[in-house]
Amino acid sequence: MFHKPIKLLDIELNSPIRAIGILDEYDRLQALVRLHGSPIGCVNVPVTNGCCPGRTIGKAIFEQHAKAIVHHLLCDSLATGRGLREWSVRDLLQVPHPVYTGALPKVTVAVCSRDRTVDLARCLDSLRHLDYPDLDLLVVDNAPSNGATERLVRNTHPNIRYVREPRAGLNWARNRAILEAKGEIIAYTDDDVVVDPGWVKALATVFGEDPDVMAVTGLVVPYELETEAQILFEQDGGFGRGFERRWHHASEGKRVARLYGGTGRLGTGANMAYRRTLFDHIGYFDPALDVGTPTKGGGDLEMFFRVIKEGYTLVYEPSAVVRHVHRIDRDSLKDQFLGWGAGFYSYVIRSSLSYPEECFGFLRLGLSWMWQRNIRRFLKSYAGAEHFRRDLIKAELKGSLTSFFRYVKARSQAT
Secondary structure, three states: OOOOOEEEEEEEOOOOOOOEOOOOOOOEEEEEEEEOOEEEEEEEEEOEOOEEOHHHHHHHHHHHHHHHHHHHHHHHHHHOOOOOOOOOHHHHHHOOOOOOOOOOOOEEEEEEEOOOHHHHHHHHHHHOOOOOOOEEEEEEEEOOOOOHHHHHHHHHOOOOEEEEEOOOOHHHHHHHHHHHOOOOEEEEEEOOEEEOOOHHHHHHHHHHHOOOEEEEEEEEEEOOEOOHHHHHHHHOOOOOOOOOOEEEOOOOOOOOHHHHOOHHHHOOOOOEEEEOOHHHHHOOOOOOOOOOOOOOOOHHHHHHHHHHHOOOEEEEEEEEEEEEOOOOOHHHHHHHHHHHHHHHHHHHHHHHHHOHHHHHHHHHHHHHHHHHHHHHHHHHHHHOOOOOOHHHHHHHHHHHHOHHHHHHHHHHHHO
């Protein structure tokens, strides 16, 4: 049974927490909780009589995120060099949040799009508000069926460069962005995303602080939860990868499929950035993978794995926030789940062929994923123990089972 939509908003703890009203259309309120602009978690509280009292919100934040708040404040205190010999919570609240003051690299923001002008318009509008001193904005129009995207960019966004990539496939568009980029860093996002004003600065700061970092991913939260399909997607995990910075690195040549084969936990293609020079060392994105090809996905997963496998460092930075517009109807959501199954196993097949020493690790990963994610959930749905929609489970299972043939077809088309 579908409940009412969920209202989304941000709450900054440096400001008073006030009651939120005019919520008659909503069943719950979900807030992204931030401190000094940095996200520390989400709270989900019920709406009563069209209102959510500030006290209720504050209590939920304290109960769920008190530890994360104190951790954030302690880190700020240590970063200022004050130490912990004499402090109180009141003292910690007065400590200024440290700001990176080193050199920042030029960043190319690449938005890869195909025939989704309405979504793209919303994304490009959000790019206007980016807080960053040295930006190169680029739209890569992938095998368009008409000139709507070109007109949108040229007529309403003269500060954004437009490039057409005639070969269909998201990874062809990503590779074109590498060739066209003017920045030292390439930050990728999708046309169905709204970026946070501090998104690029959060990504670039990680690169600026450590020259050994070659890739950075960030936090993806929902833009809205207005329809059943959007809520179902978020209930299945969405694109969220947590609120703690994580570093990922392995020695070059080491077998890492067992640890890093499930690269979906490292981030997602809607929010990822790379040093331009990385691609000179490990190659470009595989054009046989991802949206616009028979595999329907897996391009970002494969690149994350390749970065780790080749001995480079990838950092997940939750302060780099974008908001994703989830699929609004069941049919498009089913197609997305089919793509997840097909894309994941196409990535596994591609990586096993490229790194034969990883075959056994990927075999274990593939079998485990098939059982846990596909077959087990499918069987539990008939026993009434799995509340997720069976049609979505079946769609993902179908994509998984057909992935080998999809990758072979996509590989032949890409050569």
